[in-house]
Amino acid sequence: KAGVTQTPRYLIKTRGQQVTLSCSPISGHRSVSWYQQTPGQGLQFLFEYFSETQRNKGNFPGRFSGRQFSNSRSEMNVSTLELGDSALYLCASSSTGIRTYEQYFGPGTRLTVT
């Protein structure tokens, strides 16, 4: 099976702009989670989608949003970018619904905000 893919791999944006990141899960996986990784805060949970519905959300401002399509592909959007949004954004897919069993991660999108 192909793994989790994320596009683009690298992105440079300017403060105030918005950005959309894409994630394609492993075939058959219906749960997609997003994480932000920074040197200072580590790995932090952004949100999770299952069957096109956001089921869980972390403690991030409303500028961070996401969606999931019927084929389980997911996008996350960050509006009005701030310097502090510079990070590695990781998505992970999982096959299950209720409990979080193992998640499989993509290579990440490295976002740099200047």
Added chain:
Amino acid sequence: AQSVTQLDSQVPVFEEAPVELRCNYSSSVSVYLFWYVQYPNQGLQLLLKYLSGSTLVKGINGFEAEFNKSQTSFHLRKPSVHISDTAEYFCAVSFNAGGTSYGKLTFGQGTILTVHP
């Protein structure tokens, strides 16, 4: 409160020496436990998992971990490390807390393992 603590931020070892990376968690609910490895400029790769059953779990690349419920620990071990094991290792926990836990792993701060020749 639910939290995950990796006790060592950096662990230097010599090649072929044993290593233990420590992870403790705090929880009032049941948990699933995971170790992931991250190489530079890459995503996270699952090393091993504990869901239920035997408390000693074996993973890829010769790693193993032991779940100790009374001490709320899940330490990662390898009897003999190789240069290629140099990477950052993350302990992750899935807390069974209903809706607030859906799709969410809580990670420790990471341990950078450096293997010297």
